[in-house]
Amino acid sequence: MAIDNKRNRVCPVGLASPLEASIRRWLQDPRKILSPFVKEGMTVLDIGCGPGFFSIDLAGMVGRTGKVISADLQDGMLRKLSTRIRGTELEARIHLVKCERDTINVSQTIDFGLAFWMVHEVPDxxxxxxxxxxxxxxxxxxxxxxxxxxxxxxxxxxATTSLAEDAGFVVSQGPRLLLSWSAVLGNA
Ligand SMILES: C[S@@+](CC[C@H](N)C(=O)[O-])C[C@H]1O[C@@H](n2cnc3c(N)ncnc32)[C@H](O)[C@@H]1O
Incomplete structure (x- = not known):
């Protein structure tokens, strides 16, 4: 059921700068956070990728044989990421997908998915x-x-992790991260 309230407000493109700030790398080092989950050659999904703070490192981690699907609701966020990777070798590895509010629009099988600071913005x-x-x-x-x-x-x-369980996920404790809750969702 879709529940729309102020907590579902989508982070505007105009407020994307702090998500890309270099100080963030000190507070939330993408490689440190993701290395227990991501290996070379994987196909990974960065859902609600925003301007691509995690997508860029994910692309480095999966290497030439891997693939990153960077999906977001907002064209403006996808444009920011597209501008960052244009003309680099990462352009061939990062596939941009435009989601709808209640449809992820991704059908390719994935080996890992990241949903960082985005699920609270999803109504359903x-x-x-x-x-x-x-x-x-x-x-x-x-x-x-x-x-x-x-x-x-x-x-x-x-309540959110309960909904993940309702969807059939087995939920376990995620890594400790600054100013964040985290959980790992796996198959039964
Ligand atoms: C606070 S930002 C976080 C961005 C990125 N994950 C990060 O940590 O830098 C949340 C992002 O989720 C996206 N988003 C919100 N609802 C979404 C949905 N239903 N499907 C896909 N993306 C969504 C927003 O457009 C926004 O770019």
Whole structure:
């Protein structure tokens, strides 16, 4: 069921700069966060990729034989990422996908998925989890990270992980990350 409220507000493209700020690498080092999950040659999904803070490192980690599907609701975010990778070797490795609010628009099977600071913006979380589950291979895992400060309470995060369970995921504790809740979603 879609629940639209102020917590579902989508992060505007005009506020994307802090997501790309170099200081963020100190606070949330993408390689450190993602290395337990991502190997060379994988096909990975960065859902709600924004301007691509994690997509760029993911593309480096999966290497020439891997693929990153960077998906976002907003053309403006995808344009920012497209501009960053244009003319680089990452352009061939990062595939941009425009989502709809309740449709991820990705059908390719994935080995890993990242949903960083985005699930609280999705109105129909159960439908979202079901769509993600449908494209995962048996061993695939999803790292879901949600922001604490002024965004998602513990109770809300627990409600979100319950919805992931309703979609058929087995939920386990994710890594400890600054100002964030995290969980790993896997297949039963
Ligand atoms: C706060 S930003 C986080 C961006 C990125 N994950 C990061 O950590 O830098 C949330 C992003 O999720 C996207 N988003 C929100 N709802 C979405 C949906 N239903 N499907 C796909 N992307 C969505 C927004 O457009 C925005 O770019």
């Amino acid at each position: 979380k159960l439908g979202f989890f079901q769509q993600i589950k449908a494209i995962m291979n048996d061993q695939a895992r999803i790292l879901m990270v949600e922001p604490t400060l002024f965004h998602v309470s513990r109770k809300e995060f627990e």
